[in-house]
Amino acid sequence: MDAVDIFSQPVETLIGIGPQIAKRLNKIGIFNCHDLLFHLPVRYEDRTRLHALGSVEDGDSVLVTGSIILTDILVRKRSMLLCRISDGTGFLTLRFFHFSSQQHQQLIVGKQLSCFGEVRMGYDGLEMVHPEYRVARDPTLMIEPCLTPIYPLTEGVSQSLLRKALKQVLPFCDDTHGLLKEWLPMSIRKQLMLPTLAGSLKTLHAPDPTLTSSTMMARARPEFKRLATEELLAHHFSRMQARNNVRLATAPVFSEPLEMSKRFTKSLGFSLTRAQHRVIKEITDDCKVAIPMMRLVQGDVGCGKTIVSAYSALWAVYSGYQVGVMAPTELLAEQHFSNFKQWFEPFDIQVCFLSSKIKGQARLDKLVDIKTGSAQVIVGTHALFQVNVEFKRLGLIVIDEQHRFGVNQRLVLKNKGQVGDFKPHQLMMSATPIPRTLAMLRYSDLDISVIDELPPGRTPIITRALPAQKRAQIISRIMGWVKQRKQAYWVCTLIEESDILQCEAAEKTWATLKTLLPEVKIGLVHGRLKAAEKMQIMADFKQHKIDLLVATTVIEVGVDVANAGLMVIENSERLGLSQLHQLRGRVGRGKEESFCILMYQSPLSKVARERLRILRETTDGFILADKDLELRGAGDVLGTRQTGEMAFKVADLSLHQELIDQVPAIAEMINKEAPEVIEPIIDRWLSAVGQYAEV
Numbered sequence: 001m002d003a004v005d006i007f008s009q010p011v012e013t014l015i016g017i018g019p020q021i022a023k024r025l026n027k028i029g030i031f032n033c034h035d036l037l038f039h040l041p042v043r044y045e046d047r048t049r050l051h052a053l054g055s056v057e058d059g060d061s062v063l064v065t066g067s068i069i070l071t072d073i074l075v076r077k078r079s080m081l082l083c084r085i086s087d088g089t090g091f092l093t094l095r096f097f098h099f100s101s102q103q104h105q106q107l108i109v110g111k112q113l114s115c116f117g118e119v120r121m122g123y124d125g126l127e128m129v130h131p132e133y134r135v136a137r138d139p140t141l142m143i144e145p146c147l148t149p150i151y152p153l154t155e156g157v158s159q160s161l162l163r164k165a166l167k168q169v170l171p172f173c174d175d176t177h178g179l180l181k182e183w184l185p186m187s188i189r190k191q192l193m194l195p196t197l198a199g200s201l202k203t204l205h206a207p208d209p210t211l212t213s214s215t216m217m218a219r220a221r222p223e224f225k226r227l228a229t230e231e232l233l234a235h236h237f238s239r240m241q242a243r244n245n246v247r248l249a250t251a252p253v254f255s256e257p258l259e260m261s262k263r264f265t266k267s268l269g270f271s272l273t274r275a276q277h278r279v280i281k282e283i284t285d286d287c288k289v290a291i292p293m294m295r296l297v298q299g300d301v302g303c304g305k306t307i308v309s310a311y312s313a314l315w316a317v318y319s320g321y322q323v324g325v326m327a328p329t330e331l332l333a334e335q336h337f338s339n340f341k342q343w344f345e346p347f348d349i350q351v352c353f354l355s356s357k358i359k360g361q362a363r364l365d366k367l368v369d370i371k372t373g374s375a376q377v378i379v380g381t382h383a384l385f386q387v388n389v390e391f392k393r394l395g396l397i398v399i400d401e402q403h404r405f406g407v408n409q410r411l412v413l414k415n416k417g418q419v420g421d422f423k424p425h426q427l428m429m430s431a432t433p434i435p436r437t438l439a440m441l442r443y444s445d446l447d448i449s450v451i452d453e454l455p456p457g458r459t460p461i462i463t464r465a466l467p468a469q470k471r472a473q474i475i476s477r478i479m480g481w482v483k484q485r486k487q488a489y490w491v492c493t494l495i496e497e498s499d500i501l502q503c504e505a506a507e508k509t510w511a512t513l514k515t516l517l518p519e520v521k522i523g524l525v526h527g528r529l530k531a532a533e534k535m536q537i538m539a540d541f542k543q544h545k546i547d548l549l550v551a552t553t554v555i556e557v558g559v560d561v562a563n564a565g566l567m568v569i570e571n572s573e574r575l576g577l578s579q580l581h582q583l584r585g586r587v588g589r590g591k592e593e594s595f596c597i598l599m600y601q602s603p604l605s606k607v608a609r610e611r612l613r614i615l616r617e618t619t620d621g622f623i624l625a626d627k628d629l630e631l632r633g634a635g636d637v638l639g640t641r642q643t644g645e646m647a648f649k650v651a652d653l654s655l656h657q658e659l660i661d662q663v664p665a666i667a668e669m670i671n672k673e674a675p676e677v678i679e680p681i682i683d684r685w686l687s688a689v690g691q692y693a694e695v
């Protein structure tokens, strides 16, 4: 093959890859030889030596050899082929659930057999299920000179196919050909002690014979770090570009509603915390300037973010602009609506509610109000930013629980309200504190404000974990609690994100609790109720017409009832730390001591046990976020695993923490020394996901 431009050649040009296979590779993002080169092994197998059967243990993946001492077909529910070998130091059984008669005939007692697979302890000693094997006199035939890379696969593409394809590409991957551009300046590589790109890729695909599998598995290897550095830089640069692009637009300039905010503050009935004051100042400082604000307010559940956004809204309305307030769930949007209405009505500010459930004439009327500008603060779900919703003069967008919106929704938002180069200010709020390092990556295009203080007079929540067997005890506890004129939540969860099943489970629990606790007024709220019904039930709960509220995780965000100081969470072992923390944040809003009971099904997995332990020990959202990252990995923490956003190819956020911290400084150096490599670096890592990088 022509060496000149091999990396830009489509994979079809490689021997062994036809149009069919190429299509399958395209599906996992491999189009040309360059893509193939960046398709990295997930692990390695060690076939470099034979192991004595007497020395292998449960869980080892090893190459072994021995002579066949028995071959048999066992007829159980389904028949299986068994073959036992011995090498004088021990025995091993090979077990095949799918086999041919030809295979059976080949496994003749007395012949030498070598095989590779994972050893496990079966009923009858060590065994391998469906190992790779060869019957041959020479036991060294299966030995490989170096570690065998194992690649992520897609249907219809085998390991050996990928290996063969890479063997054709790898010879061109070195520093002498100069085909693979090295973008990291030498000075930076030296300082960080990083190998070259070509050298790193070569080592990862074809490890040197001296490297053992345990050293290669360690993702802390410099080769991984080399690639991770460039990948993280690509993300960082692309976010910085996005940030700069936003700042090119013109934003409305708000002026301070002096008189109005004084009156507003008086009407609240409490005084703002220092942290709230500081954050309001940070926001309004941004809005006084004609550069679009992109600010994220982070603060634990209950720290009072809503009121902070209300102040910002006051500035916008006073300056003659509309405000869009968007929440991820109907329930939360409704609650915001009733809050804003209550706060703003005395000021003659028109607050309007819009969700996809509002239809027909009512909807049309609202759309007119929004278009003519008679609606000033518009609260709703993402329905707010659908195409047919036209604002008159949108000046501020508030997005609550920002991380819960998908990439696509954020894409739409990005352009909403933008007319020419006029762009509204954006205020995002999140109660899921994400670890600082992660925030730097994910949100390097945003300015971040932190509310690190809870309103005074809150008492910490006492958290207990109890097995489901103690259900009766928990129920009688609720009885006692309600007798003290206090309220409680009972949250039903399920593994599946299925709305219907969750609601069914909640309905069942509700019915059972009603028979068990006849004197207690029990309400039920879930996602399938009509908006009006939900609102009614929440209102009843707030007014204490309901003692115990059975709910699905729809109550997770925003619900605020100070007298409800007890929460039972069923199947808590199934939820992640952040979600549990969010749920728990519904209690502990009053002055009295509150409790959270995490009910679980035993036995607990190690991770679940750890999660529940951490929750018992701390209520600090930032500590929990760090732990969550450790336990689950970044994709889950950010809730972006499905969308593929932030899905790093190489960088491992829990492993490369230190590196992530260094990225802004490295980026700065490159910006000074070699700004011309920025574009190519972004291109190399993000060209396929280009549009997401801007969201």
Ligand code: ADP
Pocket (backbone or CB within 6 Å): 270, 271, 272, 273, 276, 299, 300, 301, 302, 303, 304, 305, 306, 307, 431, 455, 456, 558, 560
């Ligand atoms: P979150 O940050 O979780 O969105 P909210 O904005 O819902 O929190 O506020 C939680 C509760 O605390 C609300 O009832 C709100 O009115 C109240 N609150 C907010 N700020 C203060 C404050 N400074 N002092 C007392 N109560 C406050």
Ligand code: MG
Pocket (backbone or CB within 6 Å): 305, 306, 400, 431, 558
């Ligand atoms: Mg909130």
